[in-house]
Amino acid sequence: MNSTILSKVEKIKSDSDYLAGEIASQLNNSESFFEENEIQLLKFHGTYQQFDRDTATKLKKKGLEKEFSFMIRTRIPGGVLNFQQYIELDNLANEFSDSSLRITTRQTFQFHGVLKKNLKKTISNISKMLLTTYGACGDVVRNVTTIAAPIKDKIHEQLRKDALEISSNFIPSSSSYGQIWINGDKYEYKKEEKLYGKCYLPRKFKIGITIPEDNSVDVLTNDIAIFLIHKDNKVLGYNIAIGGGLGMTHNKPETFPYLAKPVLFCEVNDLKKVLEEIIKIQRDYGDRTNRKHARLKYLVAEKGASWFKEKIEKQLKVRFDAPKQINDLKIVDHLGWHEQGDGKWYIGIFIPSGRIKDNKNFKIKSGLKDIIKTFKTSVILSTDQNIFLGEIKEQDKKIIDKILEKNLIVNKISKINRWFLACPALPTCGLALAEAERVRDDLVDKIDQILSKHKLANEKISIRITGCPNGCARPYAGDIGIVGRTPNNYSLFTGGDFEGSRLSSKILDKISYQHLTTALEQIFLLFKKQRNENEGLGDFCNRIGKDLQFKKLKEVLDDKVQ
Ligand code: SF4
Incomplete structure (x- = not known):
């Protein structure tokens, strides 16, 4: 301490x-x-x-x-x-x-x-x-996160089993x-709490597990990010990365978002012990004097991943290999119908802001309940706030489609809408500095219009908005992050990537909601004119750098941006 x-x-x-x-x-x-x-x-x-x-x-x-x-x-x-x-x-x-x-x-x-x-x-x-x-x-x-799509193969079943076991191992007792x-x-x-002790951990602690071929869970934003490594349908072990976490505080540079850093590779039987040691290190060395500096990421940033590896090895009396080389991360879009691997089907259904409710026009809640009750489907929630229904027979697909249509639950959504995340923010979240979920649909509509106007509607761009810098909707890990600054004002982040392997940088400290879409339009125009072939928006913004983007926005919006 x-x-x-x-x-x-x-x-x-x-x-x-x-x-x-x-x-x-x-x-x-x-x-x-x-x-x-x-x-x-x-x-x-x-x-x-x-x-x-x-x-x-x-x-x-x-x-x-x-x-x-x-x-x-x-x-x-x-x-x-x-x-x-x-x-x-x-x-x-x-x-x-x-x-x-x-x-x-x-x-x-x-x-x-x-x-x-x-x-x-x-x-x-x-x-x-x-x-x-x-x-x-x-x-x-x-809660331990993993890929939501209920794919029935050995690797995905192992991921679900691991998520359940890890969660059960570390629930308070x-x-x-x-x-x-x-x-x-x-x-x-x-x-008694054998692992946590009477003071528990210095701060919240998140664990996610996935495979490099599918980072739909944004695994590197977790305190512990686990990559299951497999070959020829066999699980070889796990790459462990540590120190992810997105919360920060405006104007406090000592607080920052961070992606997990690779630390070691362990075999299947060592996973539980390794995780436990990392948690113990955070328990014993994490900062308990300042909650804004208490996440594992600060310890990782200050001590380095090798310090952790040495400590884990010393404690467990085992030498671990360096993490295995993995390919670039990918994101798989699991929405819509897919064969689950055993002859049955699953469907991924888009839920705006993850909010399952009925209103005058959309009967998402009634429609989902009807399907789930009638067809006794499995239900899986995803980290991008959508829902998956599994165990569906081929012959039931058409009836389910009809129920979805009748209740206006549709999967025909724009690309921006598909990948747009918003946290709840106002009026319930006590930390919210600005709106998020309540402006989501308005923002999506406006951005859709801009992208259509510039013939960019087919681009896959992830945008995330949160009401404060705490980062619940992972705003710094997508292409564009919009982060509540003061009532009606936001900070703007660009240059992360769609695959969740790079963090974005702040290009505007403050812009009002009214001018936000003008600023985004300028970024989209720069992208359209200067992008390389097949370059994604986040990669483009990262390549040209934040100064050039700021200069462009200043030219157009003058004193309306800071
Ligand atoms: S990110 Fe959103 S939900 Fe999370 S604390 Fe901030 S305002 Fe609240």
Whole structure:
């Protein structure tokens, strides 16, 4: 540990009796909210206290309390659900939340707008489905991600198995969760955390696993990025990279996004031990004095990957090989119909912003439930917030297409729409500085028009928008990142790549929402005029550099950009 002056959250964790705190008593009081310490602890239990930021100021002026509600996040390793679980989650959303189910960029479902009086019922019902919310947030290993497409071959099945095992290995073990949310004192008492200890990790910790041929999970943005290495349909072992993480703070250069750096190759039987050692290093050496500097990436940036390798080898008394050479990363688009490998089919369905809900025009929620219930499909959530339904017979495909059509769930979307990610931001996220999900469709429409006008509509470009620099929708890992700066203003990032192997650079510190599309149009025009053959937008922006882009934007937008 770097200093004895620990951050406030460290004390809250350490005094919490393994995540119990006063949650149980405050759950039963008449208030609609929890106190500050419990708000921190609740995250480990998979829930965030939020309030409606649209109404907060008005209510305050009237001397009224904010409208508090809770976001509940499930833990669904690899995003895999069975049809009964999906239906139960859908029912639960109708009963206790704003009725939507939101697919997150970590392959989980979030419920929004749950009132405090319904928290316990919602969480205990989730546990009855053999799912949990434990460790979906908080300073622990969170949901483990992998390729969503339910491909039935040895390699993809191994990925799903690994994601499940890793997630189970590192779920917190204190009985506080069971006692608070499930069956009180009858729950077996176990107040210990062999791996985490009573202070858990210094910060959230993410693990993703994939194969180099398909980086649809943006694996390098994880604290631990695992590449399964295979040959002739045999698993040879795993390349381990460490230190990915996208959160940063505006105007604090000591905070930065980072992609995971390769550290070693391990054989199949060593995977669990190696992961455990990396987690222990972060537990023991991660910065517990400053939460903005507490992710594993800062330790990796400061100490270097070889320092980690030596420590792991010393602890395990094993010499590990250097990571195997891998080909350039690729992204596979799994949407639409595909044969899953055993004669049955799966379909990848596009869900804008991952929000499964019905409205006047689109009946995404009813349509999906109808299909899942009727055909008893498997359900898999993806890290780009889409949904996959598997185990479908050839003869059922046409009926499913009809249901999708009837409910206006279509897969005919523009390329920009397909790869556009947005985080929830306002009005629920307490950290949001600007809009994201609520401006997504407007932005997609405007960008579509610009690209069509310049005959660029067929380009594969990934754009991600977030309401703050925390980076939940991975804005620095795609071609273009739009990051909330202040209300109605954004920072603009370009020069990452579509495959998620390079981070983007900030070209504008501040631009208003109104001028954002003008700025993007200038970038697209530069791209059109000066690109090399087959060059992607991110590669182009990276090649010409940020100064040239800034100069061009300044020429056109003058003092409207900074
Ligand atoms: S990126 Fe920021 S605004 Fe968006 S959900 Fe995450 S924390 Fe909230």
